[in-house]
Amino acid sequence: MPRIAILDQDSCQPKRCSLECHRYCPGVRTGDDTVVIDERTGRPTIFEELCTGCGICVHKCPFRAISIINLPQELEGRRIHRYGPNRFALYELPIPRAGKVMGLVGQNGTGKTTALEILAGRLGPNLGSREAAPPKVLNEFFKGSELQAYFARIGRVKTAYKPQAIDGLPKVVRGEVGALLAKADERGASRELSEALGLSEVLDRNVKLLSGGELQRLAIAATAVREADIYYFDEPSSHLDVYQRLNAARVIRGLAEAGKAVLVVEHDLAMLDYMCDYVHVLYGKPRAYGVVSSPRGVRVGINVFLDGYLREENVRFRRESIRFEVRPPSKARVAGRAMFSYPKLKKRFKGFELEVTPGSVYVGEVVGVVGPNAIGKTTFVRMLAGELKPTVGRLGFKLAVAHKSQYLKIEFGGTVEAWLRELIGEFGPSFDPEILQPLEVRPLLERRLEELSGGELQRIAIAACLGQPADIYLIDEPSAYLDVEQRLSTARVIRRVIERREAAAFVVDHDMLSVDFVSDRLLVFTGEPSQVGKTQGPLGMREGMNMFLREVGVTFRRDPQTGRPRANKPGSGLDREQKERGEYFYLG
Ligand code: SF4
Ligand code: SF4
Incomplete structure (x- = not known):
């Protein structure tokens, strides 16, 4: 059985431990070099060929930095890439097909981006050794598979790649949107795609002045205007509202309809479903290893992912399957105990007006907030939070409000635990089991904030918001940067906390499955983005979804x-x- 030993570089702290991994290893005790401590860094290297898999180091390490993983026998010899000894390993690869959109779905940290980088020719696969494998070795490795022909041509296959992170785009490209698109345009498609992606009005805007959603749409357009054989889109829906996601999905599908091969990594399952022909499921252990499954039709592939079981491979990669149910309204809401009501309100900015129609929220209720970007959702949330004063009308209630902002800029020069304690004081007895553990924040407590990824920052921001005692929780875009499982477990945590505390929550989100999963009712925003917005509701789920989706x-x-x-x-x-x-x- 193939076995890998993984050392989490962020968790390993040799200056704060007694090198237990080395001291207690039976191999080391009998004189083998199973674990060797590097003189310079003080960190261990575990030699997998000598390791018996006893697991003693896993339990003895005070920082839980080691994982010893026994892999299915079928993966023997199927390693595509490894980032070095005791580091992340990827097994198998997705298969690009001409005229089809292939989707990749799986947990963060299981190698989706690595797989795309390899196929796009940006990372040479090393098959687990130290150096990138030469073409002859790759040809032998992929012999008889669809990827053999692909790697035989890899230097000549023209690829276009939209990276996952687009926030840093203004640092690498300069100039105006229209000029940048014209320069990248090899298919004569920049005008058509600017319109399709709603970029026409920002063509003369400098890149450094664009919002996250505008940068994302520019990155998609700049990829799609290239002439390529294969197009790669890594998380194209981040920062986009539902309208923009659908437009992006249509642009991506259009490439496949023109005969191109397209590969998409996406966590919004509704969008994945909408744009893909086939789906590869990625499973494994985040930051340790990932395995790419064989492709399945999009419906079956997403269902297999939710089920957590790959029948053909006989692999269960999640203990429980994920089910979506038509829930009855929460008990508190049936009892009809109003938490608070708000009157008609207006908020005016230069060139924009938001009108809020009167509404009530019940005890224990989660209200989903849906609508396009720039329609006033955050303005509404900030008025309730007392951060913005309405231009017309007055909020008379005095309720404690906890707010998680859409933006994840946290300026704090310390650890996650220190930041959480500064914000919420002593952790109550339910904080750990109810919030920290299901949100997977516990392993991050020792880490410094500036080292965290977008998904990790998102989870600690949600934990900080829910950890505060409040009557109303305003949670703005909790699913951004999270994978499917994290989105759904976040939705569960929010519902449980709100019901148990007899509080209420507004959750702004663009992922329809998360909205469906978390909400009791919906507050729908209609109007013209950047000009005028109006709230409708809160409405029942059926009525609210019908109103919202009719607009979309x-x-x-x-x-x-x-x-x-x-x-x-x-x-x-x-x-x-x-x-x-x-x-x-x-x-x-
Ligand atoms: S793996 Fe654990 S025990 Fe070993 S050096 Fe790192 S922190 Fe210490
Ligand atoms: S699993 Fe056992 S044999 Fe392997 S490195 Fe850890 S302690 Fe040593």
Whole structure:
């Protein structure tokens, strides 16, 4: 059975331990070099060929920095890349196919971006050794598979790549949007794609003045205007609202319809479903190893991912399957105990007005907030939080409010634990089991804030918000940067905390599955982005989803196996039928 030993470089702290991994290893005690301590760094290297897998070092290490993993026998000899001894390893690769959109879905840290970088020719696969493998070795390795021809041509395959992180784009490209797109345009498509992605109005804007959503759309357009054989899109929906996600999905599908091969990494399952033909599931242990499954049709692939079991490979990669249910309203809401009501409000900025119609929120209720970007959702949230004063109307209640902002800029020069303690004081008895553990914040407590990734910052920001005692929790875009499992466990944590504390929450989100999973009712924002916004509701889920999705122009049905909402293909029989009946979000 193949075995790998992984050392989490962020957790290993040789200056703060007694090198227990070395001291207690039975191999070392009998004179072997199973664990060798580097003289310069003080960190251990575990020699996998000598390690018996006893697991003693795993339990003895005070910082839980070591994982010893026994892999399925079938993975023997299937290692594609390793970042070095005791570091992350990737097994198998996705397969690009001409005229098809192939999706990749899986937990963060299981190698999706590594796989894309290899296929895009930006990272030479080393098959587990120290050096990138030469073409002859790769040819032998992939012999008989669809990837053999791919690697034979890899120097000549033209690829276009949209990276995951786009926030740093203004540091590497300079100039105005229109000029940049014109320069990248090899297909004569920049005008068409600017319109399709809603960039026409920012063509003369400098890149450094763009919002996150505008940068994302520019990055998608700049990739799609290139002439390439294979297009790679790494998380194209981050920072986009539902309208923009659908437009991006149509642009991506358009490339496949023009005969190109397209590979997409995406955590928004509704979007993945909407744009892909096939799906590869990635499973493994985050930051330790990842395995790319064989491709499956998009419906089956997403269901397999939710089920946590790959039948053909006979691999269970998650203990529980994920199910979506049509929930009854929370008990507190049935009892109808109002938490607070707000009157008609208005907020005006230069060139923008938000009108808030009167509404009430019940005890124990989670209200999902949906609508396009720049329509006033954050303004509404900030008025409730007391951060903005309404121009017309007054909020008379005195309720304690905890707010998680959409932006994750946390300036604090210390550890996560120190930051949490400064914000919420002593941790109460339920904080750890109810919030820190399910949000996977516990392993981050010793880390410094400036070292954290977007997903890690998101989880600690949610924990900090929910850790504060409050009557109303305002949680703005909790699913950004999180993978599917983290999104759903976050939704569960929010619901549990709100119900148990008899509080109420507004959750702003663009991921339809997360909205469906977390909300009791919906507050819908309509209007014209950047000009005028108006709230409708809170409405029941069915009414709210119908109103919202009618505006977006997309219909959903439920998958009979998992209960998850699936976007209907535009113009399909179901799409037309549901639109005629006015049932955009089929709840049956
Ligand atoms: S792995 Fe654990 S025991 Fe070993 S040096 Fe690192 S922190 Fe210390
Ligand atoms: S698993 Fe056992 S044999 Fe392997 S390095 Fe750890 S203590 Fe040594």
